[in-house]
Amino acid sequence: MPMNSVNTNTGAMIALQNLNSTNAELSTTQTRINTGKRIASAKDNGSIWAIAQNQRANSQSLNSVKESLQRSQSTVDVAISAGETVSDLLLQMKEKALAASDTSLDANSRTALRDDFTALRDQLTKAVNNAEFNGINMVKSGGTTIAALANANGDQKITVAAQDLSLGGGKVLLTAAATFSTATQAANLITTINNSIANVSSALSSLGTGSKSLGSHLDFVSKLQDSIDAGVGNLVDADLAKESAKLQSLQTKQQLGVQALSIANQSSSILLGLFR
Template sequence: MPYNSVNTNVGAMVALQNLNATNSDLAMVQNRINTGKKVANAKDNGAVWAIAQNQRAASGSLNAVRDSLQRSQSTVDVAIAGGETVSDLLLQMKEKALAASDTSLDTASRTALNEDFMALRDQVSKAVSNASFNGVNMLDGSQVGGPVTIAALADESGQSKLTVMAQDMSLGTPGSAVTILATDSIGTQTAAAAMITTIGTSIANVSTALSKLGTGSKSLGNHLTFINKLQDSIDAGVGNLVDADLAKESARLTSLQTKQQLGVQALSIANQMPQSIMSLFRS
C-alpha cells in the first residue's frame, strides 16, 4: 500500500466513507424528526409498513361501522320516542273509554268523550307516521314495505350485522301492536266497554315493543362503545409500529451532528497529508 503517494490518499478515502455514512444516518434521523415516523414509507421497512397499512385500512373501515351504528341508534331512538308517545296516548284513550262506559252518562258528555277519543286515536297515526329518521320508519306498518328492520354494520368486513327488529304500531294493520282500528270510537256504552279491553291489550303490546326497541338501542350503543375502543387500540398499535421516539432521535441528532463535524475535520486533515511530501524535496 502506498503510504506516501499523491495519487492515492487512503486516509482521505476512509475519512470520506465515514463522513458519507454519517451524513446518511443524519439524513435518516432528520427525516424521522420531520415526519414523526420511523417508518414513513415502504423503503424504510417494507414488512412493518405493509402491516401498518393493513391496520390503517381496518381502522378506516371502522369509521363506516361507527357511522352505521350511530345512524341506526338514532333511528331506533326516534322510534322509541314515537312509541312512548303512542303509549301515552293509549293511556289517555283508556281513560276516555272507561269514562264513556258509565251507563249513567248523558248524551252530550258521551259525545264529548267520543270526540276526545277520536282525536287521540288520530294522533296515534300521526305519531307513528312521523317517527322516522333519515327516511327510515320502524313503526309505520301502513308505508310501502311495512316498518323497517334495522341491520347496522358490526365489523369492518361488512358481513356481520347488528339487527333491531321493526315494531309495527299502526292502526288496523295485521300484526300491529296497536289493536285499535282507525275507525273505532266510543260513541255508545257498549262500544266503550269493549274498547277498554282492546286498549288494554294495545298498551301491553306497545310496552313489549318498546322494551325490544330499548334493548336494541342499548345493544347498538354498547357495540358503538366497543368499536370506538377497538379503533383507538388499532391506531395506537399502528403508532407503535411506525412512530418515531422523538426524544431518542433528538439525542441521536446531536450525536451525529458532532460526528459530522469531526468527520469533516478528519477529511480536511487527510487531504493535507500529500502536501507533507513536499518537505522531502526541499534542500
Template sequence: MPNSVNTNVGAMVALQNLNSTNSELMQVQNRINTGKKVASAKDNGAIWAIAQNQRSTSNSLNAVKDSLQRSQSTVDVAVAGGESVSDLLLQMKEKALAASDSSLDSASRTALNEDFKSLRDQIGKAVTNATFNGINMIKSGGATIAALADADGTSKLTVAAQDLSLGGGNVTVASTDSIGTQTLAQNMITTVSTSISNVSTALSKLGTGAKSLNSHLSFVGKLQDSIDAGVGNLVDADLAKESARLTSLQTKQQLGVQALSIANSSSSSLLSLFR
C-alpha cells in the same frame, strides 16, 4: 502503505465515514420532521405493510361507527314515537272507561267520543312522523335496521321493526273505532288494554336494540383507539431518543469533516521531501 499523490486512502476512508454519518443524520432529521421511524415502505417494508393494513382496519371502523350512529338515531326516533303511542293509548283507555258509565248523558258521551277519536288520530300522526333519514321502524311494513358491526362488513347488528300503526299487530285499535255507545266503550277498554300491553312489549324490544347499538358503538370506539395505538407503537419515533442521536451525529459529522480535511492535507506534506 506507500505515500502517493494519486491515491489518498485516508481521504477515501474519511469520506466514506462522513457519507455514512450524513446518511444517518438525514434519517434522524426525517424522523424528527415526520415524527415517524417508519414513514414509508423503504424505511422498513414489513413494518410499513403491517401498519398500513391496520390503518385500513381503523379507517373502515369509521364507516362502522357512522352506520351504528345512524341506526341508533333511527331507533331513538322510533322509541320516541312508540312512547307517544303508549301515552295516547293510556289516555284513550281513560276516555273509554269514562264512556262505559251508563249514567252519562248524550252530550257527555259525544264529547268523550270526540276526545277518543282525536287521540286515535294522533296515534296515526305519531307513527307517520317517527322517521329518521327516510327510515320508519314503527309504521306498517316498517324497516328493520341492520347496522354494520365489523370492518369487513360481514357482521350486522339487527334491530327488528315494530308495527305500531292503527289496526296493526300491536295496536289493535282500528282507525275507525269509536266509543259512541256504552257497549262500544265497554269493548274498547279491553281492546286498548291489549294494545297497551303489546306496545310495551314492542318498546322493550326497541329499547334493547338501542342499548345493543350503544354498547357496540362504545366497543368499536375502544377497538379503533387500540388499533391506532398499535400502529403508533410500530411506526412512531421516540423523539427524545432521536434528539439525543441527532446531537451525537452532528458532533460526529463535524469530526468527520475535520478528519477528511486532515487526510486531504497529507498529500501536500510530500512536497517537503523535495525541498
C-alpha cells in the same frame, strides 16, 4: 509501512466513507424528527409498513362502522320516542273509553269523550307516520328493520326489528275507525286498548334492547379503533427523545468527519516538503 502516494489517498477515502455514513444517518434521523415516524414508507421497513398499512385500513373502516351504528341508534331512538307517545295516547284513550262506559253519563258528555277519543286516535297515526330519521321509519306499517354494520369487513351486522305500531297493525289492535257512541261500545274497546298497551310495551322493550345493543357496540368499536391506532403508533412512530439525542451526536460526528477529511486531504501536500 503504509505507502505515501499522491495518486491514492487512502486516509481521505476512509474519512469520506465515514462522513457519508454519518450524513446518511443524520438524514434518516432528521426525517424521523420531521415526520414523527420511524417507518414512514415501505423502503424504511417493508414488512412493518405493510402490517401498519393493513391496520390503518381497519381503523379507517371502523369510521364507517361507527357512523352506521350512530345512524341506526338515532333511528331506533326516534322509533322509541314515537312508541312512548303511542303508549301515552293509548292510556289517554283508555281513560276516555272507561269514562264513556259509565251508563249514568249523559249523551252530551259521552259525545265530548268520543270526540276526545277520536282526536287521540288520529294523533296516534300522525305520531307513527312522522317517526322518521334519515328516511327510515321503524314503527309504521311495513317499517324498515335496521341492520347496522358491526365490523370492518361488513360481514357482521346488528339487527333491530321494526315494530308496527300503526292502527290495526301488529301491535295496536284498534282500527283507524275505532270509536264509540254508546256505553257498551266504549266498554268493549277497553279490552282491545289494554291488549294494545301490552303489545306496545313489548315492542318498546325490544326497541330499547336494540338501542342499548347498538350503543354498547359503538363503545366497543371506539375502544377497538383507539387500540388499533395505538398499535400502529407502536409499530411506526419514532421516539422523538431518542432521535433528538441521536441528532446531537450525529451533528458532532459530522463536524469531526469534515475535519478528519480535511486533515486527510492535507497529507498529500506534506510530501512536497521532501522536494525542497
